[in-house]
Amino acid sequence: MSHFTAELLGTMMLILLGNGVVAGVVLQRSKAYQAGWVVITLGWGLAVMVAAYMVGHISGAYLNPALTIAFAVAGKLAWAEVGSMIVAQMLGAFLGAVLVWLHYYPHWSKTERQDDKLAVFATAPAIKHTPSNLLSEIIGTFVLVFALLAMGGEGVVFADGLKTLIVGFLIVAIGMSLGGTTGYAINPARDLGPRLAHAILPIPGKGSSQWGYAWIPVVGPVIGAVLAALLYGYVY
Template sequence: MSYFLAELIGTFLLILLGDGVVAGVVLKKSKAENAGWVVITIGWGLAVMVGAYAVGHYSGAYLNPALTIAFAVAGKLAWAKVLPMIVAQLIGAFLGAVVVWLHYLPHWKETSDPEAKLAIFATGPAIRSPFANLLSEVIGTFVLVLALLAFGAKGVVMANGLSTFVTAWLIVAIGMSLGGTTGYAINPARDLGPRLAHAVLPIAGKGSSDWGYAWIPIVGPILGGIIAAYFYLGFFH
C-alpha cells in the first residue's frame, strides 16, 4: 500500500469513528443520545488508535496536516511527502464524514438543531472569540506534537512513531483537559474535510457551515505544531 492510500484510509477511519461518536451523542433517537463529553473524548481517542494501527506500518499514520508539517519541520519526515499526505488526509476526512451521514441517515430529520448537526462534522467555539479560540487550538496542538516527539526522543515505544495505545490516551487527555473551549480540532483535515462534506451533502435541516470560523481550526493547529517542533528541536533534540 502506498503512503498516500494509507493516509487516506487511516484518516477515513479516524473521521468515521470520531464524527460517528459525536453523531451518536447529539442526534435525536440515537441510542447514545446525551451520552456526554466523556464518551466523545474517549471515542475520538479510540478513533485515532484504530486509524493509526490500521495504516501505521505503511505511512507512519500521521492522519493530520499539522502533525505532518510539524514532523517535517523537526526532520522526522521528508518534505516531499508532506503535500501528498495532506491531500490524502483531506480526501479521507471528507469520505469519512460522508459515511457518517449515510450511517445516521434517518436521524437527521429527527434532529431540529442545525448547530448540533454542524457539530458532528466540524468544531466550533463554546464562546466565540477569535484570538482565544485560535490560542486554544495552538495550545492543544502544541501539546499533541510535543508529546509525540518527546515520547519518541526518550525511547518510549511508539510503533512507527505514532500508532500506539498511548497516542489514543494522549488524544483523550487533550480532549478532556483542553477541548472544552473549541472542541479541539487539533487537526486541520479533521475539521476542513467534514466541514466541506456538511456544505455539499443534502443533510435534512442543516444550517450554515460557519465558514467564518473555519480558518481557526486550520491555522491554529498548524501554528501549534510548528511551535512544538521548534521547541522540541531546542530543548529535546
C-alpha cells in the same frame, strides 16, 4: 499499499469513528443521545488509536496535516512527502464524513438544532472569542505534537504497539483537559474535510457551515504544531 492510500484510509477511519461518536451523542433518537463529553473524548481517543494501528506500519499514521508539517520541520519526515500526504488526509476526512452521514441517515430529519448537525462534522467555539479560540487550538495542538515528538525521542523504548495505545490516551487527555473551549480540532483535515461535506451533502435543515470560523481549526493547529517542532528541536 502506498503512503497516500494509507493516509487516506487511516484518516477516513479516524473521521468515521471520531465524528461517528459525536453523531451518536448529539443526533436525536440515537441510542447514545446525550451520552456526554466523556463518551466523545473516549471515542476520539479510540478512533485515533484504531486508525494508527491500521496504517502506522505503512505511512507512520500522521492523519493530520499539522502533525505532518511538524514532523517535516523536526526533520523526521521528508518535505517531498508532505503535499501528497495532506491531500490524502483531506480526501480521507471528507470520505469519512460522508460515511457518517450515511450511517446516521434517518437521524438528520429527527434532529431539529442546526448546531447539533454541524457539530457532527466540524468544531465550533463554546464562547465565540477569536483570539481565545485560536489560542485554544494552538495550545491543544502544541501539546499533541510536542508529546508525540518527545515520546519518539532517542532513548525512549516502547514495547511493540504500546506507543500507539498511549497516543490514544493522549487524545483523550487533550479532549478532557483542553477540548471544552473549541471542541479541540487539533487537526485541519478533521475539521475542513467534514465541514466541506456538511456544505455539500443534502442534510435536512442543516443551516450554515460557518465558514467564518473555519480558518481557526486550520491555522491554529498548524501554528501550534510548528511551535512544538521548533521547541522540541531546541530543547532536545
